[in-house]
Amino acid sequence: MSGKARVVVVGGGVAGALLAKIMQGHADVVLLDPKEYLEIPWAELRSMVEPSFAERSLIYHKDYLTDATIVTSSAVDITKDAVLTADGQSLPYDYLVIATGHALNSPGSRAERIKEFQRDNEKIQSSDSVLIIGGGPTGVELAGEIVVDYPEKKVTLIHRGPRLLKFIGDKASKKSLDWLTSKKVDVLLQQSVDLGSLSDTDKEIKQGYLAQKHALLVAKNLKLLIKGSPNTKLATYSTGYPLALVSLGRNEGVAQLPFLTLIGCLPGKIKSRDLFISKTRKQMGLNG
Incomplete structure (x- = not known):
């Protein structure tokens, strides 16, 4: 000992x-x-x-x-x-x-996890259309990743709420919606697909x-x-003000800061290009 x-x-x-x-x-x-x-x-x-x-x-x-x-x-x-x-x-x-x-x-x-990603990618590549259920950060970012890398795919995003990204402000939500529709993503708000009883009571994103x-x-x-x-x-x-950086593909993003909401290349430069992978690896004592 x-x-x-x-x-x-x-x-x-x-x-x-x-x-x-x-x-x-x-x-x-x-x-x-x-x-x-x-x-x-x-x-x-x-x-x-x-x-x-x-x-x-x-x-x-x-x-x-x-x-x-x-x-x-x-x-x-x-x-x-x-x-x-x-x-x-x-x-x-x-x-x-x-x-x-x-x-x-x-x-x-x-190794098996990497194979899972390869299988997911094969499904996306072989599909003419992709349906995404849920308009939180995951749904919005996935839609962005697909339409940027595969602009020929028809992407539909269904969200049961009145706006996307409900945990952050109205401005960031509206900017994200505008960006997705500009990329021809079909966003259907206040609609749902029954996936069983899902808890939705998180107090912090x-x-x-x-x-x-x-x-x-x-x-x-x-x-x-x-x-x-x-x-x-x-x-x-203690919880703080809900900051958010949501990637929109590889080069753009939307950022909600305490007194400012941004969309475009600046948030994209901060997060979307590398997704903080180099920073996280260095935090763990590894090469970026």
């Missing part, structure tokens, strides 16, 4: 991976994840139209966790001092972080930079706890 505090992180998504990366020099860290890799989720849609993009956005956990233990399995139970895994291991902890995020069905193998913000806060507090600082010294999280 090293004498260091034992930290088990359950979940190897953006937040869990960053937290484990930061804490590996301060504790005995175990990352428990059913996948052998971190997927940068905001690159998923680009990878569907350009599968080679996933080569940079799918990162083996072992590449950034050089001083931590990686357990490729799932948690099946948690006791007061250990996490029990699907493959029969017991992972003792002094501090437990649950960072499972959304439940996804991604394969455990990085699910964005990657917020997950990273959560991880940085938890890492800061864990360091304080390990040093024996009282709970009164711990930082607390």
Whole structure:
């Protein structure tokens, strides 16, 4: 035993991976994840139209966790001092972080995940038309990716609400709608397709930079706890103004800032060209 505090992180998504990366020099860290890799989720849609993009956005956990233990399995139970895994291991902890995020069905193998993107791309290429259900950031960005790379495709976007991108302001929503219609996307508002009962009660938009913000806060507090600082010294999280950068293809985007809404090449230059992949890889200690 090293004498260091034992930290088990359950979940190897953006937040869990960053937290484990930061804490590996301060504790005995175990990352428990059913996948052998971190997927940068905001690159998923680009990878569907350009599968080679996933080569940079799918990162083996072992590449950034050089001083931590990686357990490729799932948690099946948690006791007061250990996490029990699907493959029969017991992972003792002094501090437990649950960072499972959304439940996804991604394969455990990085190579298989790349094959999934290739299959998605083949479906898009072989289709004359594409129907997208949901006009949130994912639906809008996917429509943008497809119409820019495949302008000959007929793209229809169905959204049950009165406007796109409901979590951000009216101006950003209107600018996005105008851009999509200018690219001949058929946007149908206040219409729906029955996909069963879906929860829609999020109080904060699910964005990657917020997950990273959560991880940085938890890492800061864990360091304080390990040093024996009282709970009164711990930082607390609060939601802020809903900032948003939504890609519209490879070169354009729409940005909502506290006092300004922009559309066009400037937001595109900030996000759309690289989707913050180089920045995220550097944050994980890797070459961009």
